[in-house]
Amino acid sequence: LNAADQPALVLFAHGARDPQWAEPFKRIQAAVRARRSGAVVELAFLELMQPVLADAIKKLVADGHKRITVAPLFMAQGGHLRNDLPKLLDSIRAAHAGVEISVLPAVGDVETILNAIADWLVGALPH
């Protein structure tokens, strides 16, 4: 299997000054790699942490990937996903003609994740 045939996934998170902030995203990265052996899963950030999205994708393209999926690990759709991300993608796509870049919905728009959150909250409620 050469890189061009392998899907690459970029977990795109906000970023923060606090290094501990990246921990859950690293755990999700490890969990996806464990579930799909050989999957290429990288982290990228909007701000305050490295690499930024453009750099993460540049590296994947340099490695030969032609199909890249961006998963925005944001709770909800706001200005970052509705304004900032499309602008970033316009410029990234222009720099990498022939590379297919798709974008998943926000975490808060995925029914199974909302259900997992609701189940956790109900379990955490005092009786």
Add this chain to the structure above:
Amino acid sequence: LNAADQPALVLFAHGARDPQWAEPFKRIQAAVRARRSGAVVELAFLELMQPVLADAIKKLVADGHKRITVAPLFMAQGGHLRNDLPKLLDSIRAAHAGVEISVLPAVGDVETILNAIADWLVGALPH
């Protein structure tokens, strides 16, 4: 059952200028209410949206609630949860002596939610 015996849950999210941003939190609120009939579940925000946390808790206390659980619907622990939230809670607790206010971990620190996110990502990967 009087209000003092009823657990109250506050879903605490960041807030955004974009009104659409609140949608997933409203859906989680509805899902928790559907799973635990009679549960008191309110939304509150750190900034940019109303009500802020202090106002949401003030209203619950005025309604007679003595046990309030704050669920931070943030992807990860960063400055907002490690610095801003404790400061807010200090001032809120000082204003409401005798009310027990507990705080759940961030969404990204909950194993079942990380697993739901990882499962979704694996399912979304191209083959």
